[in-house]
Amino acid sequence: MRPENRALLDRFLAAQAVRGAPQTLERYRRACESLLELAAERPLASLDRHALQRALATLHGRGLGPRTLALTLSAWRRLWRALAREDPRFDPGLLTGLRLPKAPRRLPNALTEADAVRLVAPADPPVTHASDAPGWEAARDQAAFELLYGTGMRIGELLALDLADIDLTSGEVRVFGKGRKERLLPLGPPAVAALASWLAARPPSDGPALFVGARGGRLAAGVLRRALKARALERGLAERIYPHRLRHSFASHVLQSSGDLRAVQELMGHASIASTQVYTHLDFAHLARAYDAAHPRAKKRS
Numbered sequence: 330m331r332p333e334n335r336a337l338l339d340r341f342l343a344a345q346a347v348r349g350a351p352q353t354l355e356r357y358r359r360a361c362e363s364l365l366e367l368a369a370e371r372p373l374a375s376l377d378r379h380a381l382q383r384a385l386a387t388l389h390g391r392g393l394g395p396r397t398l399a400l401t402l403s404a405w406r407r408l409w410r411a412l413a414r415e416d417p418r419f420d421p422g423l424l425t426g427l428r429l430p431k432a433p434r435r436l437p438n439a440l441t442e443a444d445a446v447r448l449v450a451p452a453d454p455p456v457t458h459a460s461d462a463p464g465w466e467a468a469r470d471q472a473a474f475e476l477l478y479g480t481g482m483r484i485g486e487l488l489a490l491d492l493a494d495i496d497l498t499s500g501e502v503r504v505f506g507k508g509r510k511e512r513l514l515p516l517g518p519p520a521v522a523a524l525a526s527w528l529a530a531r532p533p534s535d536g537p538a539l540f541v542g543a544r545g546g547r548l549a550a551g552v553l554r555r556a557l558k559a560r561a562l563e564r565g566l567a568e569r570i571y572p573h574r575l576r577h578s579f580a581s582h583v584l585q586s587s588g589d590l591r592a593v594q595e596l597m598g599h600a601s602i603a604s605t606q607v608y609t610h611l612d613f614a615h616l617a618r619a620y621d622a623a624h625p626r627a628k629k630r631s
Contacts (some may be wrong), residue, residue: 334365334373341411343559350485352550353507360404363388374418381405382427388493402427439581440566447564449474449575451523465530468557469540471549472520476502477572479520481579481597484572491537497521497528502581506598509604514596 338361345354346593353397367384368376385398412419429470440448461514476487485506494503500516516524531541538547554571574595584593594602 330365331368331370331372334368337373337412338362338365338408341408344411345407348486350483350489350507352485356400357404357407360401361408363401364405364495366406373412374416376423378423378427379623381424385427385429389430398473402429434435439577440570440574442578442582444566444568445478445575445578445582448561448566448570449519451519463609465532466543466556467528468523468530469561470553472523473548473553474557474560474575475520475523476516477575478579479517480504480514481576481583482514483576484550484553486598488540488550488571489540491538492539495524495539497525504598507600510600511600512595512598 336446338358341361342354342358345357345580365373365383366378367387371380385402389398400425406421408588409419409424410421413421441560452467454470457592473487477484481500482502482504483506486506489505495516496502497516499519502514502516504514506512506514524555527540531544532545534541536546539547541554542552550572557570557572557575579591580597584590585594587593590602
């Protein structure tokens with residue numbers, strides 16, 4: 330790997346770290362390092378459209394799927410735009426029009442309302458541990474699960490929350506999404522109650538993080554994913570459960586109840602309404618099931 334290319338990438342990643350989520354930064358790093366590896370000793374500025382297209386084809390040949398390649402190309406474009414601001418040799422339009430294999434359209438994998446509620450419902454009796462008692466993690470996890478399903482925020486947004494970002498009196502949480510775009514989300518009563526319990530049980534910590542781990546630092550994504558998986562098994566949900574499914578479930582269930590696509594777009598923090606429209610397919614499936622179950626012309630003859 331050419332040292333000059335490595336230095337350019339390190340400078341780009343340092344700039345992105347100031348305003349990006351850790352998961353996004355890691356995705357950029359992996360994607361751009363793959364480009365540096367394929368460029369070998371060629372300077373990045375010397376790569377042309379043909380070389381970039383060949384690099385994508387090589388990654389596809391290694392088994393990267395269409396969606397991963399699309400994310401990879403998005404990271405390369407961001408890198409090129411950043412470098413173009415400092416060096417005229419980089420043309421941000423160079424990566425426009427590169428061809429990618431088409432990905433099959435997949436619907437968001439939402440839970441049913443009954444399963445989502447069963448998953449995030451608090452334990453009975455509710456957790457009331459003191460901060461020095463074993464089990465304060467249960468209060469933390471309960472608050473995190475309620476926020477994921479109750480607001481639809483991304484796991485990276487949730488883990489980046491600070492104590493100052495929540496207001497239990499007004500029932501609001503301030504979230505910084507992709508590109509550090511800020512949005513204010515309402516908190517339902519279950520989320521407010523779970524957060525109040527967590528704040529009462531939260532161990533002392535010098536940091537500002539809302540959710541902390543065993544060592545007092547900001548909670549790691551892997552810890553929360555494992556806790557959610559364990560909760561799903563405990564509640565008898567055999568399906569694969571992960572935090573983003575709660576985000577999909579939030580969007581689907583709000584859309585089914587309200588039919589307000591624009592409101593769901595704002596709540597989800599989608600820059601484009603096209604990202605939100607995929608949930609209309611789930612909404613149609615919900616309506617189709619209701620029709621099949623209720624309409625006399627849809628019922629099968631006994």
